[in-house]
Amino acid sequence: MGHDHSQHSDDNRLEALLTGITLVGMALATLDAFALPGIWGPVGLAAVYLAAGVPTLASALRELWHHRRLDIDLLMALAALAALVVGAALEGAVLLTLFAISETLEHRAMGRARRAVEALMALRPDSAFLKTAEGVTEVASDRLVPGDIVVIRPGGRVPSDGVIVGGEASMDLSTLTGESMPVHKGPGDKVFEATVNLNAVLEVRITRAVAESTVARMVQLVTEAQAAKAPSERFSDWFGQRYTVLVLLGSGLAYLAFLALGAGHDIALYRAATLLVAASPCAVVISVPAAILSALSAAARGGVLFKGGAALENLAAVRAFAFDKTGTLTTGRAEVTGIHAADPTRFLRLIGGLEAQSEHPIADAIRRRLAAEGLTPAPVTDVQAHPSEGITGRDDDGAIWAGNARMAARMGATLPHLDGVSDGAETLIWLGRGAQLLGGTTVADRPRDSSRAALAGLKAAGTEIALMTGDRRPVALRIGAELGLSAPEIHADLLPEDKVRLVGKLAESGRVAYVGDGVNDAAALARADVGIAMGAAGSEVALQAADVALLSDEMGQLAAAQRLAKRTARVIRQNLAFALGAMVLLVMGGLFFELPLPLAVLGHEGGTVLVVLNGLRLLADPIRKV
Numbered sequence: 001m002g003h004d005h006s007q008h009s010d011d012n013r014l015e016a017l018l019t020g021i022t023l024v025g026m027a028l029a030t031l032d033a034f035a036l037p038g039i040w041g042p043v044g045l046a047a048v049y050l051a052a053g054v055p056t057l058a059s060a061l062r063e064l065w066h067h068r069r070l071d072i073d074l075l076m077a078l079a080a081l082a083a084l085v086v087g088a089a090l091e092g093a094v095l096l097t098l099f100a101i102s103e104t105l106e107h108r109a110m111g112r113a114r115r116a117v118e119a120l121m122a123l124r125p126d127s128a129f130l131k132t133a134e135g136v137t138e139v140a141s142d143r144l145v146p147g148d149i150v151v152i153r154p155g156g157r158v159p160s161d162g163v164i165v166g167g168e169a170s171m172d173l174s175t176l177t178g179e180s181m182p183v184h185k186g187p188g189d190k191v192f193e194a195t196v197n198l199n200a201v202l203e204v205r206i207t208r209a210v211a212e213s214t215v216a217r218m219v220q221l222v223t224e225a226q227a228a229k230a231p232s233e234r235f236s237d238w239f240g241q242r243y244t245v246l247v248l249l250g251s252g253l254a255y256l257a258f259l260a261l262g263a264g265h266d267i268a269l270y271r272a273a274t275l276l277v278a279a280s281p282c283a284v285v286i287s288v289p290a291a292i293l294s295a296l297s298a299a300a301r302g303g304v305l306f307k308g309g310a311a312l313e314n315l316a317a318v319r320a321f322a323f324d325k326t327g328t329l330t331t332g333r334a335e336v337t338g339i340h341a342a343d344p345t346r347f348l349r350l351i352g353g354l355e356a357q358s359e360h361p362i363a364d365a366i367r368r369r370l371a372a373e374g375l376t377p378a379p380v381t382d383v384q385a386h387p388s389e390g391i392t393g394r395d396d397d398g399a400i401w402a403g404n405a406r407m408a409a410r411m412g413a414t415l416p417h418l419d420g421v422s423d424g425a426e427t428l429i430w431l432g433r434g435a436q437l438l439g440g441t442t443v444a445d446r447p448r449d450s451s452r453a454a455l456a457g458l459k460a461a462g463t464e465i466a467l468m469t470g471d472r473r474p475v476a477l478r479i480g481a482e483l484g485l486s487a488p489e490i491h492a493d494l495l496p497e498d499k500v501r502l503v504g505k506l507a508e509s510g511r512v513a514y515v516g517d518g519v520n521d522a523a524a525l526a527r528a529d530v531g532i533a534m535g536a537a538g539s540e541v542a543l544q545a546a547d548v549a550l551l552s553d554e555m556g557q558l559a560a561a562q563r564l565a566k567r568t569a570r571v572i573r574q575n576l577a578f579a580l581g582a583m584v585l586l587v588m589g590g591l592f593f594e595l596p597l598p599l600a601v602l603g604h605e606g607g608t609v610l611v612v613l614n615g616l617r618l619l620a621d622p623i624r625k626v
Helices: 002-034 040-067 072-085 089-122 214-227 231-260 265-278 282-301 309-316 325-329 344-355 361-372 405-411 451-460 473-482 496-507 519-527 540-545 556-592 597-620
Strands: 127-132 135-140 149-152 162-166 169-172 183-185 202-206 304-306 318-324 330-340 381-386 390-395 398-403 427-433 436-447 464-468 511-516 530-534 548-550
Touching (some): 040 072, 072 089, 072 231, 072 265, 089 597, 231 265, 265 556, 265 597, 282 304, 282 556, 282 597, 304 556, 309 318, 309 530, 309 556, 318 325, 318 496, 325 464, 325 473, 344 427, 344 436, 361 427, 405 427, 451 556, 464 496, 496 511, 496 519, 511 519, 519 530, 548 556, 556 597
Parallel strands (some): 318 511, 511 530
Antiparallel strands (some): 127 135, 149 202, 162 202, 169 183, 381 390, 390 398
């Protein structure tokens, strides 16, 4: 990649030098023609033809020799040569000068979009502070391997993906996910390469080598996206190649027609050269990639990676979104949603003491609730797990247990009905001593904070929504209700093949996007018109199967990404309408109204630059979440 970057820099410098020589030559030729006749006029014209004409012709001949393709460079070179032959050297120089300027501006403008990859690479810290038995030493980031412990000081960037094993801090994720506000991270939380530690010392266990990190995957996805062509890009390429042949043939026939109508050789050749310029499809060919590449870069800056322009165009046309539930619309981890006890504090400390050594997700939820309330678990000994039932132990007052209804029944406890607790929609954990019930707690997965607003934004835009989950229907209905979904929009108890079937059914009425994060979502992601992998920490299988990757768990990015896709589609339509319309007007002028060559040049090159600038407007509008 470094070699490619160096090569591009050298090419840009050479192009800028030649364009500079062309501009100086054009200035001298203009002074000679209108103010100060003398030797500098021919010198200036020669400079223009050598600095702009020769490279243009050489590029066209290389393309013809190596790829058997006639391109727009050939049209421009032939038109300039025709002008020179008929004694209109100044007009030919104007054509070459404006063509050189527009080419330079296009390359610079498109380079701005391509520099998104280089900007991602620049986010990586060169070194990291590795913690070893001998102390902390500074090492190159690319030497880190999974399992290494690194120390990240305030203001430092995370050198590669990992998990916090010591310390708590606010993390700036904006460079990676586009999130504007810092996010609190603590032990057990995942952190990603290039994010910034704002205010505390952290110890992080590396989970991925630098070559396999989130930023590395971003670079790979952006590079692949730039190489993959959208349908409209393929059309513009197809159109440009075939139309170039038609323009050459048409200009030759026009030359013969003008001769047959009585025009002299010079006039016929001049008008044929004018038609050659007027009919050149530069603006048509560049209008689509200018918009697509700008949108891809804007999306990457906002934390959304498209695997090519086709995914971007398809997202703009999506009529329905299907969502996985767990880990996509929800946080994907159990949380304590309610405590039903006479003394909630004592209840939490007792059940926390029982669950202190358990690896079960419910135990983890209870421990997090204790930590959030600043409580310490009560001392409990002789802890023993009972699979599919619960856990038992002893405290200062004797035997104690926590578990589900089966555990309570085994202990002889009578379970009450709890108001507001939906049967089957949440997991109920009871706490007791023998047959005496001390209370209960509900544990459940919860919707992400951003999910409801994101779904509302998609619905407001007229998009159909479907929730698809393998979870039980009561759980799905509870989550759906919290997200503002109705029962017909919720599909539960699904196997992976059921999700594929439902996505196919939705696709009968229009294009469908599927959003998921797990291995069981891979088939549905592949079946959908647009597969969207949720979160940088989504499964590798899901990321490979998807067409789009959201780098954060912020659901608002989804509606924002579709808005960008729709805006890109509008810009492409604007560009193509303008480019084709301008080309038709110039051709009509060249055929029937003796359009001057300089005016054809200005119309052609001006239109090309305008469609590029219109496409680049998308760069100024990175994804913003709802």
